[in-house]
Amino acid sequence: MGEHHLVIGGNAAGMTAASRAKRLSPSLAVTVLEASRHISYSICGLPYWLSGRVPRFDDLVYFTPESLQNERGIAARLQTRAVELLPSRRSVVVEDLGSGRKEVLRYDKLLIATGYQPASLDVEGVDAKGVFTVSRIEDGQAISDWLDSGRAQQAVLVGGGYVGLEMAEALRGRGLQVALVEKSAAIFPAIDPDMASLLQSELEANSVRVFTGRTVGRIVTRSDGTVSGVELAGGHQLQADLVLMDIGVKPRVDLVQGSDIRLGGSGAIAVSERMETSVPSIYAAGNCAETVHLVTGRPGFDPLGTVAAKQGRVAGENMAGRVSYFRGAVSTTAVKVFGLAAARTGLTTEEADREGFQVVEARVEGRFQASYFGGKPSTVKILADSVSRRLLGAQIVGSELASVRIDVVATALAARMTVDEATQLDLAYAPPVGTLWSPLLIAMNLLQRRMDGR
Amino acid sequence: MGEHHLVIGGNAAGMTAASRAKRLSPSLAVTVLEASRHISYSICGLPYWLSGRVPRFDDLVYFTPESLQNERGIAARLQTRAVELLPSRRSVVVEDLGSGRKEVLRYDKLLIATGYQPASLDVEGVDAKGVFTVSRIEDGQAISDWLDSGRAQQAVLVGGGYVGLEMAEALRGRGLQVALVEKSAAIFPAIDPDMASLLQSELEANSVRVFTGRTVGRIVTRSDGTVSGVELAGGHQLQADLVLMDIGVKPRVDLVQGSDIRLGGSGAIAVSERMETSVPSIYAAGNCAETVHLVTGRPGFDPLGTVAAKQGRVAGENMAGRVSYFRGAVSTTAVKVFGLAAARTGLTTEEADREGFQVVEARVEGRFQASYFGGKPSTVKILADSVSRRLLGAQIVGSELASVRIDVVATALAARMTVDEATQLDLAYAPPVGTLWSPLLIAMNLLQRRMDGR
Numbered sequence: 001m002g003e004h005h006l007v008i009g010g011n012a013a014g015m016t017a018a019s020r021a022k023r024l025s026p027s028l029a030v031t032v033l034e035a036s037r038h039i040s041y042s043i044c045g046l047p048y049w050l051s052g053r054v055p056r057f058d059d060l061v062y063f064t065p066e067s068l069q070n071e072r073g074i075a076a077r078l079q080t081r082a083v084e085l086l087p088s089r090r091s092v093v094v095e096d097l098g099s100g101r102k103e104v105l106r107y108d109k110l111l112i113a114t115g116y117q118p119a120s121l122d123v124e125g126v127d128a129k130g131v132f133t134v135s136r137i138e139d140g141q142a143i144s145d146w147l148d149s150g151r152a153q154q155a156v157l158v159g160g161g162y163v164g165l166e167m168a169e170a171l172r173g174r175g176l177q178v179a180l181v182e183k184s185a186a187i188f189p190a191i192d193p194d195m196a197s198l199l200q201s202e203l204e205a206n207s208v209r210v211f212t213g214r215t216v217g218r219i220v221t222r223s224d225g226t227v228s229g230v231e232l233a234g235g236h237q238l239q240a241d242l243v244l245m246d247i248g249v250k251p252r253v254d255l256v257q258g259s260d261i262r263l264g265g266s267g268a269i270a271v272s273e274r275m276e277t278s279v280p281s282i283y284a285a286g287n288c289a290e291t292v293h294l295v296t297g298r299p300g301f302d303p304l305g306t307v308a309a310k311q312g313r314v315a316g317e318n319m320a321g322r323v324s325y326f327r328g329a330v331s332t333t334a335v336k337v338f339g340l341a342a343a344r345t346g347l348t349t350e351e352a353d354r355e356g357f358q359v360v361e362a363r364v365e366g367r368f369q370a371s372y373f374g375g376k377p378s379t380v381k382i383l384a385d386s387v388s389r390r391l392l393g394a395q396i397v398g399s400e401l402a403s404v405r406i407d408v409v410a411t412a413l414a415a416r417m418t419v420d421e422a423t424q425l426d427l428a429y430a431p432p433v434g435t436l437w438s439p440l441l442i443a444m445n446l447l448q449r450r451m452d453g454r
Numbered sequence: 455m456g457e458h459h460l461v462i463g464g465n466a467a468g469m470t471a472a473s474r475a476k477r478l479s480p481s482l483a484v485t486v487l488e489a490s491r492h493i494s495y496s497i498c499g500l501p502y503w504l505s506g507r508v509p510r511f512d513d514l515v516y517f518t519p520e521s522l523q524n525e526r527g528i529a530a531r532l533q534t535r536a537v538e539l540l541p542s543r544r545s546v547v548v549e550d551l552g553s554g555r556k557e558v559l560r561y562d563k564l565l566i567a568t569g570y571q572p573a574s575l576d577v578e579g580v581d582a583k584g585v586f587t588v589s590r591i592e593d594g595q596a597i598s599d600w601l602d603s604g605r606a607q608q609a610v611l612v613g614g615g616y617v618g619l620e621m622a623e624a625l626r627g628r629g630l631q632v633a634l635v636e637k638s639a640a641i642f643p644a645i646d647p648d649m650a651s652l653l654q655s656e657l658e659a660n661s662v663r664v665f666t667g668r669t670v671g672r673i674v675t676r677s678d679g680t681v682s683g684v685e686l687a688g689g690h691q692l693q694a695d696l697v698l699m700d701i702g703v704k705p706r707v708d709l710v711q712g713s714d715i716r717l718g719g720s721g722a723i724a725v726s727e728r729m730e731t732s733v734p735s736i737y738a739a740g741n742c743a744e745t746v747h748l749v750t751g752r753p754g755f756d757p758l759g760t761v762a763a764k765q766g767r768v769a770g771e772n773m774a775g776r777v778s779y780f781r782g783a784v785s786t787t788a789v790k791v792f793g794l795a796a797a798r799t800g801l802t803t804e805e806a807d808r809e810g811f812q813v814v815e816a817r818v819e820g821r822f823q824a825s826y827f828g829g830k831p832s833t834v835k836i837l838a839d840s841v842s843r844r845l846l847g848a849q850i851v852g853s854e855l856a857s858v859r860i861d862v863v864a865t866a867l868a869a870r871m872t873v874d875e876a877t878q879l880d881l882a883y884a885p886p887v888g889t890l891w892s893p894l895l896i897a898m899n900l901l902q903r904r905m906d907g908r
Contacts, residue, residue, distance in 0.1 A: 012890065042885075045826075048824075048826060053826050053827070054826045162884075304883075305883065306891075309891060310895075327878055329880040330880045332881060333884070336887060341884075343887075345880070368858075372507050372509070372513070373507070400855060400887050404822075404855060404887055404888065405861065406882050407879070407882055408861045408862060410862075411862050414875065414878075415875075417865075417868075417869060421868065424782075425864065426784045427760065428760075428787060428788035428860050429760045430616075430788040430795075431502055433788050433797075436466065436760055436763055437763060
């Protein structure tokens, strides 16, 4: 009889690991345990379903337990939460969330892929009806129901991260008045404030009111328990019949607390390059596990679906008996809000300063497409370390065709390129899709001149 | 008194070199000699001016001699051809093409940036009125005049390279019937035939008749000396009142023939990493000079404006007394024809075979953008060497947003990445601008599996 592998968590990392292990080792029995009602869904697609661009809810879900069994030979149990690890017995205690019944499942190898959980606001009124976080697909359904009920005309988004920006657009698209509250001095801390201000202008140009440097004092509720407003610290009150909170996430690691599985300094599970935890035969992958940042060389918490999927792939290969390594990532992300796309990779200026690099930066405006093909100026910022001359990171705000060029710098970072090497990258040009001097190269040239004091 | 530098050729390499040298060393006197009537023009924009997308001819020209003098302090002499080098006297004999008068100009440092010249067809009738090549901006004006005269209803394009494809679209846009004749078995040899067939389908879907594996027997002329058709070898005759020939280019090196300036094996001028020729104080840059291919490690002829500009920059820095190196390039190019974009980098399968690599290839269809954002499947092909596991090249045919991703592979090639490293590139994802698994990564994963025989 073959081995039995358990995977806790049925999303990017868990699903990829289960699929990869089963494909490499078809005799394996693989079971995926998932606490929610769905596996294998696109949480990133949620704003686009709420806005109506994704036509059906089912379009967000890639597999049902049935199709997963039929197409990949993998079992999935929904609404099943792992509640206790018993490593010495190679077992997990799981609870059926429907019946409350507990059960002990044995494994030969175990993957923990529990992802992240949203931070919640510790203020009066957060439990009011109409107040949501957005981290599981069910949250989206609840928001959709609330919108469909017609009760929501004014939304307040707390937190100006990815979710805040994308939901601002989605809710404007549904005809709501939208305000966004961000506690930092600038929205979207994934990029530097001077770049984020371009996104703020885009929000405001689309009638989203933006309040930066403001925190929430309390959620105001009606007598029927529904939300009626958000009171900012200091007193200003915003009317609201829908509140979405996206004030950060942390690794979902309750399950391993108190076990021998070591957490890293970031609070996420420490893993080897083979995605193994400190306890033999137990792997971790995805947003509950640490990721080595290839610029700093150190592990950290960097909750991204793309990284989770790659980690899952490596974990699945190792669980199937292969030897496979995950080298790390460089924090590459993108977002689009109304007509403006933004992307980042590596470190921001603030992050690089904090890491002790001697940061030199270049910021240029330029077109990634001839103007007669509709190319509009985009803004590119690139950072390098003046000691090693290595690139540290980049940010782009502008067109879609501009934002995807961030991958060039992401690739250069993975290769530990210096700015001197990067000035000579041989990038494609044809008038419909590029310019003779890519703004990336113009920025690299400027960065090189700055480093040389010319 | 400062030094005097001469630059022969007023386009990408020459203009960039002149500008860079003058900027770094403002006391320099710099003169650009240009045989044609314009400096600093975008030959790549020509099809888009003929189609009307670029509104005015002047939009193709970045500098006039006046603006170059005023803005950059650089002199330019048009219609002035360098006809003889006198290196022992640090002089060049130049001819004023208007008056025929010759003159000897002294230099302290000289840059040869004469670019390429079109190959011409050695058949009867090539000198007929209405038969053109497209390599200088004047060619574009002549074609435009011919079109404006209303004589052209049926065009035959000889050669299915960049110019052939872009002109096919431009001339269809002007309402002409268009046929394209390519002597190879597939059009657009910059990419593999299986990829080029996608472009051929796109041409045919836009009513361009494509004849592959056919050569031109003769150009048929009317008694008034105008073209009336193209007879293919074997006899088939195509009616034509406009013929454009783009059957390849070669380095324009007449000037150095018979001198001590050494040509490389490719027929272009051999240069050091500092862009210096074998004769001291004489530099060469751009399409008349060789370029080291970073995948093969060997110099060759690779006529691209992007590379020319970078070489010009390095030449200009060295001419100004700095020490600057050009490492090489990886043959990255792009083209768009009707609704389809294509890009390549590195080596094609045929090129890699010829170089003796053990080629493994992966070809996938995938979306670079969620389908609900209009993402259509694009085709990605990636090649690696099974011995070293290094990437060798890639080709993409599909949307614009897909084609620009070629730069990721171009960057990976410059960094000599293996396919194993490339499977883990941290590329950006957000539904409007990417997919969780980029088709690039899907292709890399497939390539890795193929190399491992799984």
